[in-house]
Amino acid sequence: MSQHSLYMIAEAMALGAFILSLPKGTLILSRFLFLAYILVGAAYVFGRYHGSFPMTPMYLGTAATPPALALLGALWLGARVAPGKLFTYRSLCFMVFFVGLGPLLFPKDFYLPFLKTATFFSHAHLLFTILGKAAFLLSGIQALDYLLKSRGGKDPGPPSFFPALVLGFAFWTLSMFSGEAWSYLGWGLPVVWDDAVIVTYMATWFFYIALLHLHLAGGFPPKARAAFSAAGVPWLLAVNCVPDLGPMRPLW
Amino acid sequence: MARGPLSLACSLLSFGWRLMGSVRLSIILCLLLAADLAVAYPVVRWNLVTFVPLGQIDIWTWLSTYGVANLGHTFWFFLMLLLLALLGVNTFVCSTQRVGGLLRQGRGLAGTLLKLGPHVMHYAVLVVLLGYLGSYMLSDSLPGRAINPKGPPLRVARMGGEFTMDVSDPVYYRGGRLPFFDGWALDPGIHLSFRDKEGNVSRKKVAYSVPASFDGWDVRLMDFYPKREGGGGMGLNYIKISIRRDPGSKIYLAGLALFVLGLALYVSDLIRKRARRDASLEGGDRGPTAGGGPGGEPLDGQTMTPDSAGESGLRKGAI
Numbered sequence: 279m280s281q282h283s284l285y286m287i288a289e290a291m292a293l294g295a296f297i298l299s300l301p302k303g304t305l306i307l308s309r310f311l312f313l314a315y316i317l318v319g320a321a322y323v324f325g326r327y328h329g330s331f332p333m334t335p336m337y338l339g340t341a342a343t344p345p346a347l348a349l350l351g352a353l354w355l356g357a358r359v360a361p362g363k364l365f366t367y368r369s370l371c372f373m374v375f376f377v378g379l380g381p382l383l384f385p386k387d388f389y390l391p392f393l394k395t396a397t398f399f400s401h402a403h404l405l406f407t408i409l410g411k412a413a414f415l416l417s418g419i420q421a422l423d424y425l426l427k428s429r430g431g432k433d434p435g436p437p438s439f440f441p442a443l444v445l446g447f448a449f450w451t452l453s454m455f456s457g458e459a460w461s462y463l464g465w466g467l468p469v470v471w472d473d474a475v476i477v478t479y480m481a482t483w484f485f486y487i488a489l490l491h492l493h494l495a496g497g498f499p500p501k502a503r504a505a506f507s508a509a510g511v512p513w514l515l516a517v518n519c520v521p522d523l524g525p526m527r528p529l530w
Numbered sequence: 531m532a533r534g535p536l537s538l539a540c541s542l543l544s545f546g547w548r549l550m551g552s553v554r555l556s557i558i559l560c561l562l563l564a565a566d567l568a569v570a571y572p573v574v575r576w577n578l579v580t581f582v583p584l585g586q587i588d589i590w591t592w593l594s595t596y597g598v599a600n601l602g603h604t605f606w607f608f609l610m611l612l613l614l615a616l617l618g619v620n621t622f623v624c625s626t627q628r629v630g631g632l633l634r635q636g637r638g639l640a641g642t643l644l645k646l647g648p649h650v651m652h653y654a655v656l657v658v659l660l661g662y663l664g665s666y667m668l669s670d671s672l673p674g675r676a677i678n679p680k681g682p683p684l685r686v687a688r689m690g691g692e693f694t695m696d697v698s699d700p701v702y703y704r705g706g707r708l709p710f711f712d713g714w715a716l717d718p719g720i721h722l723s724f725r726d727k728e729g730n731v732s733r734k735k736v737a738y739s740v741p742a743s744f745d746g747w748d749v750r751l752m753d754f755y756p757k758r759e760g761g762g763g764m765g766l767n768y769i770k771i772s773i774r775r776d777p778g779s780k781i782y783l784a785g786l787a788l789f790v791l792g793l794a795l796y797v798s799d800l801i802r803k804r805a806r807r808d809a810s811l812e813g814g815d816r817g818p819t820a821g822g823g824p825g826g827e828p829l830d831g832q833t834m835t836p837d838s839a840g841e842s843g844l845r846k847g848a849i
Contacts, residue, residue, distance in 0.1 A: 328707065331707075391703075396738065451790075455786045455789065465585065466776060467585045468778075471578065472582060474572075474574035481565075481570075487560045488560035495553040516568075517571070
């Protein structure tokens with residue numbers, strides 16, 4: 279089975295999981311499909327990696343983000359979906375499907391081996407990017423849930439989006455730093471300007487530094503912080519996922 | 531009583547110190563930087579040719595030539611430099627104010643060390659920025675040098691010596707995963723020998739992402755031919771190397787390591803707090819002090835918001 283077919287099957291599973299999560303009666307089926315999606319998504323990522331190793335699979339970032347998001351989300355939700363977390367679960371299923379749609383409709387694959395990626399730091403850069411994107415998206419989904427629960431002055435309980443935010447920031451920082459170490463070893467430069475995508479990494483890093491400081495500074499209400507965290511979702515999609523799609527292929 | 535000029539200057543300095551140490555200013559500057567860099571993506575994406583020379587010439591030369599001549603494409607870079615400079619000052623003042631306060635609290639060595647995590651990260655950012663500045667201002671680059679194994683040695687006057695090359699134990703790709711790539715060189719097995727003026731010879735291996743150091747200069751492999759086992763192609767047989775001396779690189783690499791150390795301290799502190807809070811919840815203590823902040827001390831000295839006490843979503847959950 280080709281990698282593309284596997285990816286399409288995974289997308290169909292994510293869509294199925296989302297649709298079946300809408301009526302409460304089919305929630306168990308939805309959960310089953312969601313867990314199966316994680317396995318198929320992991321098989322897809324493994325296949326891409328196996329195909330290109332020891333080089334790094336180019337442009338895997340956005341295609342591997344949905345399985346990573348599903349995995350983080352499943353770990354967060356636990357064995358069963360609590361009634362209070364149903365919205366988060368549905369959003370998670372939808373986000374997994376929606377983010378996965380981009381690489382399916384606008385694939386950006388690079389089949390020629392790029393030898394300079396056969397180094398530890400290149401692999402670390404890619405893997406931390408994927409995990410960072412997934413954790414930021416999870417944090418955004420949790421923040422959206424918090425905002426919806428607090429409509430009409432209701433008490434939504436304690437916000438839960440901070441741990442995923444810190445996790446995402448840690449992954450993103452490690453991704454940027456491993457990219458810089460790779461850049462130093464391969465080119466001797468702190469920043470390689472051959473690919474414009476470098477500025478999008480820095481943009482998102484500063485965006486989330488601002489958000490972390492909002493949390494830590496005190497004096498900012500939880501709803502404002504939740505709104506900012508939720509805004510991270512469209513930010514990440516526009517700034518860090520769109521450049522990974524086919525129409526944004528570099529000129530070289 | 532009329533205030534003297536000295537007193538006025540002190541008041542202004544004190545006001546400036548407080549202003550530059552504001553966390554709100556950090557947030558604004560970070561958001562402006564994020565917006566500036568997001569706008570930069572399409573500009574850089576479609577004008578790469580303007581930015582690639584940044585890796586070859588020093589930053590002042592680039593700013594006064596490519597930068598000024600292409601302001602429509604480089605405006606964001608000038609703005610980024612200004613915002614980074616302001617953020618650097620803000621970070622230094624803000625961190626110094628809070629480290630002073632933290633040291634005065636007398637928490638003991640372990641407690642203080644864990645609380646220093648965020649501040650270590652802040653100082654690390656300054657070290658990284660200084661390293662970048664040093665790298666872009668002071669690095670010395672001799673790009674585009676080629677060596678042919680059967681040709682004459684490559685003389686490099688600036689290094690006061692010459693290079694020769696030889697090939698031993700190249701590693702080729704084997705296997706069916708990438709059929710078209712079978713037999714291509716993963717590691718061309720290139721060894722460079724450098725003979726200085728005194729006749730001393732040092733021989734080191736270079737490969738992609740594996741630089742070698744000769745007399746304080748870093749030599750990197752940029753390209754090589756032949757790429758396939760047994761030659762092939764058009765019979766090309768040479769390597770391209772980049773020779774570079776960069777005093778800033780050690781500084782920014784040290785800054786990156788320092789940041790990771792700060793991040794580790796910060797995450798350790800978060801985990802410690804969570805464990806302590808969970809222990810106190812299990813013991814039935816649900817008082818307001820059971821929580822603690824989401825990530826360390828409140829930066830502006832306020833009491834941490836109470837909502838942060840319950841942020842345990844990653845471990846709660848299954849119903």
